[in-house]
Amino acid sequence: MIQQPQWDNKQLQFVEAMQRYEGGWVYPFINKVVSWLNISLQIFLVILAVRLDVSLTWQIFAIVVAFVLADLVSGLVHLYMDHNDHYASFVGPFIAAFHLHHDTPRYTDRQLIHVYVDESGSKQWLVVFLMLFAFLFLFTTTSPVLLCIGAYFAVFSSLSELSHYLCHNSSAKTVRLLQRMWILLPKKHHMQHHRVDNVNYAFLNGMSDPLINWIARNFYPGYRSGTELHTALYQHNRQTLHPDSPIIDLNK
Numbered sequence: 001m002i003q004q005p006q007w008d009n010k011q012l013q014f015v016e017a018m019q020r021y022e023g024g025w026v027y028p029f030i031n032k033v034v035s036w037l038n039i040s041l042q043i044f045l046v047i048l049a050v051r052l053d054v055s056l057t058w059q060i061f062a063i064v065v066a067f068v069l070a071d072l073v074s075g076l077v078h079l080y081m082d083h084n085d086h087y088a089s090f091v092g093p094f095i096a097a098f099h100l101h102h103d104t105p106r107y108t109d110r111q112l113i114h115v116y117v118d119e120s121g122s123k124q125w126l127v128v129f130l131m132l133f134a135f136l137f138l139f140t141t142t143s144p145v146l147l148c149i150g151a152y153f154a155v156f157s158s159l160s161e162l163s164h165y166l167c168h169n170s171s172a173k174t175v176r177l178l179q180r181m182w183i184l185l186p187k188k189h190h191m192q193h194h195r196v197d198n199v200n201y202a203f204l205n206g207m208s209d210p211l212i213n214w215i216a217r218n219f220y221p222g223y224r225s226g227t228e229l230h231t232a233l234y235q236h237n238r239q240t241l242h243p244d245s246p247i248i249d250l251n252k
Contacts (some may be wrong), residue, residue, distance in 0.1 A: 011233040013087035014096050018234050021093030035121030038158065041130035045151035048137050052144040062148035068207065069149070070156030075202030075212040077125065082201070082223040085230060094122070096234075099227050102194065103235065107168055119161035130154055160204035164190070182207065198222035 021027045054062070084095050110118070120126070133150040136142040166175050167185045178184040182205050189209070193200040198216045200209045216222075 007233045010085055010087065010230045013085075013092070014099075014230040015234050015237065017087040017092040017096035021097050027093050030124075031118075031121035033121075034124055034127055035117055037127050038120040038123055038130060038154070039117060041127070041134060042151070042154050042158065045130065045133060045137065045147075045154060049148045049151035052148060054144045054148055058145050059148060062145055063152050066149050066152035067156050067204070069153050070160055071202045071204035071206070072208040072211070073153075074157065074160040074204050075208055076215075078201040078203060079212060079216055079220060082227060083220050085227050087230070091124075094124070096230075098122070099231055100234075102223070102228055103231060105168065105194075107165055109169060110165075112162060112165075115162050115165045116158055119165070120158045122161075123157065126154060126157055156204060160185075160202075163205065164203040197224040 049062075050059075081095065081098050084098075086092055087096050089095075129150075133147065133154070136150070137147055163185045167179070167187050167190045175184060179186040185203060185206050189200060189206045198220060199213050200206060201212050201216065202209045
């Protein structure tokens with residue numbers, strides 16, 4: 001008789017969280033609302049930013065700073081989420097769905113605009129940031145350059161998901177050129193995140209990974225011995241029910 005594995009509490013919580021994520025309308029609806037809010041506010045803030053009395057030199061400065069910050073923040077959020085195991089909370093289904101990206105070597109092929117829209121729906125934190133900056137734009141005398149940085153940072157934060165998608169899915173010459181120039185996330189650099197524990201978390205182009213890797217090394221234990229194991233029961237159940245199915249990909 002083959003002995004069945006003993007599933008731990010986190011693995012059971014993970015399955016319950018995914019059942020909530022996949023079994024109703026609430027979480028897909030939240031994703032759509034978040035996506036709509038993020039994109040609408042991004043458009044609104046960028047329109048305001050380009051109309052500010054800011055010279056071209058300062059606009060370029062704002063774009064560069066926003067690009068660097070977006071790469072850093074994308075990596076820090078990724079680092080935090082890879083170690084987050086609060087599956088039983090209200091946001092637990094989002095956390096569980098996020099963890100499945102380690103089991104997804106290639107995502108569902110989609111038009112790039114769909115990637116931008118869909119992945120913006122996973123950025124609940126960005127809605128809060130955008131609302132804050134909309135308030136600063138409309139009701140304060142905040143530095144115009146700072147306002148520009150905030151607007152462009154929000155756009156680059158969504159573009160970081162697009163860069164990550166291209167890293168996994170595209171071998172187009174233009175994409176590979178931009179990756180070699182470190183404008184987009186280089187595939188070889190990012191694949192280290194999937195092969196080696198606790199490294200290379202940034203999504204936009206990876207320039208901030210040396211700093212993020214230092215933070216990860218000193219303050220986080222790594223996901224291989226923790227959250228990566230929590231998907232096992234979910235994947236076991238899925239393979240049992242659908243033995244010929246590929247690795248799960250929640251990206252529509």
